[in-house]
Amino acid sequence: MAATLTVFAAWLFAGWGGPAVTRVVDDVGSVVFSTFAFGCAAWAAWRTTRLRRRAWTLLAVGLFGWVVGDLIWAYQTLVVGTPLESPSIADAAYLLLPVGVLAAALGTAGARHLTGIRALLDATVITASLFLISWVLVLRDVFATSDQTRQALVVAVAYPITDVLVVAVCVLVMTTALPSHRIVLGTVTAGLTMVAITDSALVYFSARGQTADDALVVGWALGLLLVGASALQAARTPGVEIPADVERSRFGFWLPYVPLVIAATVGSIDLWRSSSATHVIVASGGVLILAAVARQLTVLVDNRTLLDVVAEQALQDPLTGLANRLLFTDRLNHAMQLRERDGREVAVLSLDLDDFKLVNDHLGHPSGDALLRAVGERLTGVVPRGDTLARFGGDEFAILIEGGPRPADEIAQRVIEVFDRPFFLDGEEVYIHPSVGLATAPPVEDEELTADELFQRADVAMYAGRQAGVGGVQVFTPDMRNVDRAELRTSQSAGGKRRRAPVAGIQLLGQLRRAIDDDELDLVYQPKISLSTGTTVGVEALVRWPHPEYGVLTPNQFLPLVRQNGLMGAVTELVLYRAVHDAATWYDSEHCDLPVAINLFAPSLDDLELPDHITVALEGAGLPPAALSVEITEHLLLANVRRAATVIQRLRDNGLRIAIDDFGTGYATMSYLRDLPIDELKLDRQFISPVLHSPRAAAIVRSVIDLAHALGVACVAEGVEDAATAERLREYGCDVAQGHYFARPMSADELRAHVQLGCSSAAIFPITS
Numbered sequence: 001m002a003a004t005l006t007v008f009a010a011w012l013f014a015g016w017g018g019p020a021v022t023r024v025v026d027d028v029g030s031v032v033f034s035t036f037a038f039g040c041a042a043w044a045a046w047r048t049t050r051l052r053r054r055a056w057t058l059l060a061v062g063l064f065g066w067v068v069g070d071l072i073w074a075y076q077t078l079v080v081g082t083p084l085e086s087p088s089i090a091d092a093a094y095l096l097l098p099v100g101v102l103a104a105a106l107g108t109a110g111a112r113h114l115t116g117i118r119a120l121l122d123a124t125v126i127t128a129s130l131f132l133i134s135w136v137l138v139l140r141d142v143f144a145t146s147d148q149t150r151q152a153l154v155v156a157v158a159y160p161i162t163d164v165l166v167v168a169v170c171v172l173v174m175t176t177a178l179p180s181h182r183i184v185l186g187t188v189t190a191g192l193t194m195v196a197i198t199d200s201a202l203v204y205f206s207a208r209g210q211t212a213d214d215a216l217v218v219g220w221a222l223g224l225l226l227v228g229a230s231a232l233q234a235a236r237t238p239g240v241e242i243p244a245d246v247e248r249s250r251f252g253f254w255l256p257y258v259p260l261v262i263a264a265t266v267g268s269i270d271l272w273r274s275s276s277a278t279h280v281i282v283a284s285g286g287v288l289i290l291a292a293v294a295r296q297l298t299v300l301v302d303n304r305t306l307l308d309v310v311a312e313q314a315l316q317d318p319l320t321g322l323a324n325r326l327l328f329t330d331r332l333n334h335a336m337q338l339r340e341r342d343g344r345e346v347a348v349l350s351l352d353l354d355d356f357k358l359v360n361d362h363l364g365h366p367s368g369d370a371l372l373r374a375v376g377e378r379l380t381g382v383v384p385r386g387d388t389l390a391r392f393g394g395d396e397f398a399i400l401i402e403g404g405p406r407p408a409d410e411i412a413q414r415v416i417e418v419f420d421r422p423f424f425l426d427g428e429e430v431y432i433h434p435s436v437g438l439a440t441a442p443p444v445e446d447e448e449l450t451a452d453e454l455f456q457r458a459d460v461a462m463y464a465g466r467q468a469g470v471g472g473v474q475v476f477t478p479d480m481r482n483v484d485r486a487e488l489r490t491s492q493s494a495g496g497k498r499r500r501a502p503v504a505g506i507q508l509l510g511q512l513r514r515a516i517d518d519d520e521l522d523l524v525y526q527p528k529i530s531l532s533t534g535t536t537v538g539v540e541a542l543v544r545w546p547h548p549e550y551g552v553l554t555p556n557q558f559l560p561l562v563r564q565n566g567l568m569g570a571v572t573e574l575v576l577y578r579a580v581h582d583a584a585t586w587y588d589s590e591h592c593d594l595p596v597a598i599n600l601f602a603p604s605l606d607d608l609e610l611p612d613h614i615t616v617a618l619e620g621a622g623l624p625p626a627a628l629s630v631e632i633t634e635h636l637l638l639a640n641v642r643r644a645a646t647v648i649q650r651l652r653d654n655g656l657r658i659a660i661d662d663f664g665t666g667y668a669t670m671s672y673l674r675d676l677p678i679d680e681l682k683l684d685r686q687f688i689s690p691v692l693h694s695p696r697a698a699a700i701v702r703s704v705i706d707l708a709h710a711l712g713v714a715c716v717a718e719g720v721e722d723a724a725t726a727e728r729l730r731e732y733g734c735d736v737a738q739g740h741y742f743a744r745p746m747s748a749d750e751l752r753a754h755v756q757l758g759c760s761s762a763a764i765f766p767i768t769s
């Protein structure tokens with residue numbers, strides 16, 4: 001096409017073949033070049049996608065107007081034989097191009113609202129400025145001496161005005177363009193600028209009554225060629241996309257002000273000097289001022305919204321829309337100040353989702369995000385107005401409770417209940433449970449406390465609860481103060497007890513519910529041996545889940561699920577009835593009074609009906625109360641010690657024995673010994689196994705045995721694995737021992753075989769005494 005253009009230009013300037021021939025070459029050539037540009041733009045629209053396709057389509061429409069204009073012109077001169085009167089229908093067709101270019105530029109100016117309008121206003125400011133300048137300096141004189149009609153003048157002026165607008169818009173678009181778009185945009189801008197210059201030249205010459213047709217036709221052809229070339233270039237890179245939201249460069253921002261300042265100067269000087277015929281200057285000046293003001297307004301509106309967004313984002317968690325750490329800390333500090341002034345209670349609840357990582361790993365991050373949003377929504381429903389619910393990133397949430405009418409522990413309870421219903425993620429029912437820690441700031445007179453300390457306490461309680469692997473709310477107690485949170489964190493993420501435990505929580509839960517409903521859990525029994533006589537003095541019931549795929553699952557593998565999903569009551573019930581039923585078999589048939597111990601979940605001790613419930617079960621099996629004892633795991637951090645003490649007291653009044661399990665592993669060890677009426681203390685395995693080689697462990701074991709005896713409580717050693725340990729414990733005065741050395745947990749049938757022996761012979765187990 002460049003070669004064609006060269007030949008075309010040479011032909012016209014040389015005038016080969018005389019005026020009639022060049023006339024034909026002129027008109028046909030014009031149609032060829034406009035058709036070329038149109039065809040290329042249409043091709044580019046076909047090849048590209050989305051925003052770029054839209055732009056090229058609009059540009060193609062504008063260029064099609066140019067083709068139509070050229071065809072009308074050619075028909076008129078070649079067929080009709082007389083030149084077109086100005087203005088004509090061809091002008092309307094030609095003016096479709098600037099409309100198309102403006103539409104294309106605005107349509108791609110960016111998705112952020114106002115950006116398109118701002119670009120148009122900028123272009124208007126530039127155009128009005130340039131027009132005003134050229135009016136004062138050139139055009140006024142030209143038109144004063146012109147002999148054209150008024151309409152013809154208006155149409156004639158419409159060309160340079162729209163052209164300036166087009167060029168201005170193109171330059172503005174270029175300032176926002178990515179480097180990868182610059183070649184295409186630069187070429188199209190050069191082409192349109194060429195067209196604009198040629199248009200202006202036409203106006204200038206025709207207003208002066210001169211003609212320069214050949215040069216003009218070549219100018220337009222060159223412009224169209226460049227537009228076509230840029231379209232071909234665009235079609236070569238169909239994959240590149242225009243980003244939805246582009247930032248304008250500083251240059252682009254200030255660009256409209258440059259011509260504005262010059263136009264204002266030129267216009268004012270002119271108004272100052274001339275006394276008449278200033279309406280064009282006043283009119284264009286008016287347009288200029290209006291456009292400039294409107295533009296400033298868009299900037300203001302934009303800045304306002306930006307500020308609002310920034311202010312909101314600074315205090316908001318973007319995912320859930322809840323408060324973020326900054327806002328939470330601020331509110332907490334303020335609440336602590338009010339506490340000092342008004343003596344109001346302040347409580348902080350720290351909440352972390354158990355197994356959130358499982359959701360992320362199994363269902364993907366979008367599901368993780370959806371879960372966090374859903375949790376945020378549910379929590380919003382239970383947090384009273386005026387209290388603050390925040391997300392700190394990850395799966396950490398926090399709630400600030402500022403002494404409203406509802407007590408903090410009640411709100412905490414409602415927070416836990418929010419997780420009773422499953423979440424629906426990706427079409428799957430998912431049960432998620434939180435670890436919740438609660439810390440309350442006591443009245444100021446009792447204790448000075450900073451906001452930071454209060455928050456840390458809630459966090460410590462939460463981690464303590466998580467480590468214990470129990471559901472429910474953990475209330476901070478002073479014993480927890482020494483917990484090293486960093487250590488807890490790493491021990492958990494590095495596959496600590498809770499992380500390793502569930503096989504695959506999400507799928508397993510449904511099967512577990514069914515197993516419980518169908519009474520499919522089993523009990524095994526581990527004998528407890530008297531160290532002084534070597535006889536079996538009791539058995540402990542331990543729950544098992546014979547799983548069809550995974551084999552027999554031990555409590556560590558499924559009790560976390562039980563705790564987290566409110567199945568504790570059902571399991572306790574199952575264990576209780578099964579245990580008393582099994583015990584009845586040896587009480588009746590073997591006449592062997594061997595009591596059975598069951599393990600209780602901590603929340604069972606909040607249940608005031610438990611004692612009656614147990615009594616009913618025992619009576620149903622025809623057993624005396626002494627046939628059953630209960631073990632309470634000490635690290636369960638009983639939320640309500642007073643209530644638990646009541647329940648324990650009633651159980652004892654009914655004739656049951658109470659044991660504190662895993663003694664030495666929890667936080668409230670001593671206070672439980674002081675506050676709870678118990679019969680038996682089970683020293684945790686971790687103190688027993690090193691007793692032979694660690695003097696310190698040995699010292700602790702000895703002292704605890706002595707302490708137990710001083711309190712009138714029997715001492716039981718757990719996890720005795722060899723004869724030497726058993727012997728050492730006996731020397732220390734330990735009453736009873738349990739462990740693999742004596743017997744592994746066994747089925748009820750196996751136990752009956754042992755019991756037959758045990759009840760007839762005093763020393764069935766290898767104990768030297």
Ligand code: C2E
Pocket residue numbers: 526541542543554555556559575598599600601631633661662718719720721738739740741745
């Ligand atoms: P626990 O009450 O401390 O039970 C003793 C655990 O130590 C049992 O594990 C037992 O098999 C194991 N063990 C016994 N002797 C030895 C030994 O010499 N060496 C070693 N290394 N381990 C020994 P198991 O059955 O896996 O139970 C784990 C925990 O699950 C129990 O700890 C108890 O806290 C809980 N649990 C078991 N059954 C029930 C139940 O029916 N209800 C409730 N609420 N909790 C239960």
Ligand code: CA
Pocket residue numbers: 540599631661
């Ligand atoms: Ca136990």
Ligand code: CA
Pocket residue numbers: 661662682684718
């Ligand atoms: Ca234990």
